[in-house]
Amino acid sequence: MTTVTEIGAASSVWRFALVGTPNSGKTALFNALTGSRQKVANYPGVTVERKSGVFRTASGHRVNLVDLPGTYSLRGRSPDEEITRDAVLGRIANETAPDLLLCVADATNLRVALRLVIELKRVGRPMLLVLNMIDIARRRGIDIDLDKLSAELGVPVVTSTAVRRGGTDELLRRLDDMAAGAVGQSHESTWKTPTTAELRAAQREADRVIKVAVGEPKRPDTITGRVDGVLLHPVAGLLILLCLLFVMFQAVFAWAEPVMDLIEAGFDALGAFAHDALPEGLLQSFIQNGVISGVGSVIVFLPQILILFLFILLLEDLGYMARAAFLMDRIMGGAGLHGRAFIPLLSSFACAIPGIMATRVIDDRRDRLTTILVAPLMTCSARIPVYTLIISAFIPNTQVWGFVGLQGLVMFGLYAIGILSALGVSFVANHLFVRDGGTPPFMLELPDYKLPRLRSVAMGLYTRATMFLYRAGTTIFSMMMLIWFLASFPRPPLGATQPAIDYSLAAIIGKWLEPVLSPVGFNWQINVALIPGMAAREVAVASLGTVYAIEGGKDAAEQIGQALASKWSLATALALLAWYIFAPQCAATLAVIKRETGGWRWMFVTFFYMLTLAYIAAFITYHTAVALGWG
């Protein structure tokens, strides 16, 4: 073997990479070391992209750390595993291979992890094995002889507890001694795709090492087994899953209300202040109607979005997501979806973008494509503002069956239609895509349950909140400027008898679209709101606010909902709800589909099939409602 000296080794910043099996706590370790805000969750396949951050070792040496998607081997059988393979082997353009591989293993579950370590040794990079979650291993009475383990594997070993304060101190100390000598001591890689015989031999070797260095747990985890007895029960398990989803959506509606009222009152006060502080005219209208009420009408939905993410983050960290995939596999299989698609699809309830990115854990290309196509049908949080607005304006807040709110029930129904149509579309897609073999396999590790860490959940929520506010400040804000401009210009002629907006560009565009959209019950104001709504769904709410506020003077701006209730028929409102279940109104989602499928084709397919469904659904809803006398 020849020793390769690289230019990178001489530089003052070390480049380390975190590698390991799914669910070994790589991302938790990454967060503990770099303090970077990034998603940690307790199910296989959370890290779908490489993330990097910077930290310092105990002696202050700067390290650039890359967090790689979890993998069982370097074979790269799905897009996320390919990222790990290419990064470890230094195949990524303009990037050298990492100076050191930090191989992370769950100390309570070493068998599969050690097989990966044995495979990684062939890559020839300096390596350090980090036994993470060592606290849990100790609690279970698993004796690990670190010296023996290190000697048998030929790799230095260090322990850590990424989620505890001070849990990485020893790792930081050891990195100095170790890295100083090891960095730059890389050998030529002898890695090639392992054959089944090589994999077997590696697993046998790993089992031998475990026999020598690791004891049986004296107090094995019994909680996971007992909890699974209920949560994976064929009947109770499914009922609990359904109840969980139901409670989740009821909570989104009920818990958020007090906070939303507060935010609304705050923006109203701000708008009134701007109105009083500024002279009558264009600038006053722009600040009050365009900026404050526009951005405010979107930010008011932050509490609902955070509650939804809170549920998803808690379930992920708990380890429930893999169980949900287990329970749903056959049910989704009936619709032609892979059990693994459940996790991306559930994430799509929050936002289709992370959902579509999470499909990288699906190795079969056809399965992955089907999941990407239907992910935007799952009711994302950006639809919540539109749904909430229309439901609270048109659906009476009464109780049905004594305990369920009718508004919450309608909301649940909208989610249910989204899910059912996703299943329907994937069923059709599955019959259109010709398969050359049987169904691809479903194999998934069910991790032990872990209590969610407050810090990890808080970090996840913080990331979501900042992302949403950033969007509100950029995309949504600029769309609001556009809609305000369209609604305000040209100015009405002197002596105009109609409201000002009737003379504006917005009215011209909206009326121009009328022949197409009036069959589904939309008036020109809705048509106008749909245009900026193509950039982001939630913008439509603010746009309607702007359109109606400008039309009716400042009094109408106070309650968009009241304005709508007085101007729309119930049939129109229901048609708009039906439209929103399907309409492809999110530029960012379409961009992600183009990126993830590698071309325009599937982006256009998604756009047109969703648009067609939206039109048909709104058409049917409108005419049914009119026939029922709600027109």
Added chain:
Amino acid sequence: MTDDGASAAAEERTPLGLAQRGFCGRIEAIAVDVDSAVPASEIERRLIELGFVEGARVEILHEGPIGRDPIAVRVNDTTIALRRREAMAILVI
């Protein structure tokens, strides 16, 4: 694929895919013979990567709600969910 020729064991061995909840045993061989979208050697590799190798202890912990499928299998100290189709490739005694 691996056949160590233990004829006495061969008579008793059954595919894990046919076993009931509560079944406890040891893996005798991995022999993939299922119609799948991926090649047999690939399924074998994936099974091995999840720890299904000859000699490993297995126990069926849970069964899915429809057609008792998929199954949750304890392999030594890990729990893996897989469908009965693929579990047919795992021969156990």
